[in-house]
């Protein structure tokens with residue numbers, strides 16, 4: 213199945229969050245009653261250009277409409293979803309085939325309806341050990357990792373690990389105050405450096421970065437590793453250099469956001485730690501590279517599920533979108549690697 217499509221019907225009233233809908237076998241859009249479809253596991257699926265649109269949606273409150281993104285996926289991905297059988301294309305860290313626990317891996321949509329849509333696709337490195345991951349091309353032209361490219365690594369951090377970081381961050385947040393002198397801080401964003409969260413959190417953070425993220429580069433993006441760090445293997449022998457107060461857990465309460473910036477390091481890794489029902493709002497907005505800050509407002513907002521590693525280069529402008537309610541926890545780290 214290829215080719216995306218979209219249908220438009222009038223929508224009035226408040227716009228609800230984006231939904232995904234599968235196109236039918238001939239590319240036809242589903243009826244409004246189907247707009248509550250969750251995305252299927254996307255492994256092996258080529259997601260076509262999706263055109264965000266909105267239509268009156270009977271499943272939501274009267275007077276509201278939701279943004280629907282229609283997309284088509286490879287037929288085998290649909291049948292894998294329907295039968296509940298494990299989908300192909302993902303390997304566990306132990307090397308076995310598995311279904312990504314991050315069910316949808318990504319919800320992506322444009323903040324504005326008529327922008328050219330992003331391309332999202334599964335990617336796979338060349339090596340025998342390569343892991344599957346996703347790439348969101350935020351604009352054209354794009355080059356994996358280096359230009360208009362955000363990589364998504366499913367299951368980078370386990371549920372139990374997310375919970376342990378949240379727990380220690382919450383405990384720490386309750387006895388420390390927000391540093392309102394720092395440039396990013398409002399009272400609704402508490403940035404908790406991992407080095408203040410205890411040895412266990414520090415060890416976990418180091419493990420995520422060295423044994424998972426650097427390993428990911430070695431397996432999947434050896435050329436990027438070489439160009440960034442001067443070598444394509446043994447990256448774990450180099451030392452991390454972070455900006456002050458990173459790695460950290462960002463803890464956003466209602467109204468909390470992180471304004472547009474770039475991280476100015478070789479690599480950034482962000483991981484949502486919170487459960488899906490822990491907050492409303494949030495997400496990370498990305499702007500195309502090299503076009504001047506927010507000039508055209510053509511942002512892509514990613515709302516990946518808990519545990520997915522969101523990886524991008526240090527020139528990419530991005531922002532943490534406001535949390536509307538609840539608490540959103542994100543593990544954040546940007547780093548260079550240096551020889552000791």
Ligand SMILES: O=C(O)CCC(=O)C(=O)O
Nearest residue numbers: 470495496531532542544
């Ligand atoms: O909260 C987010 O989604 C982004 C956070 C961020 O960009 C940062 O901490 O540098």
Ligand SMILES: [Fe+2]
Nearest residue numbers: 473474475530
């Ligand atoms: Fe950032």
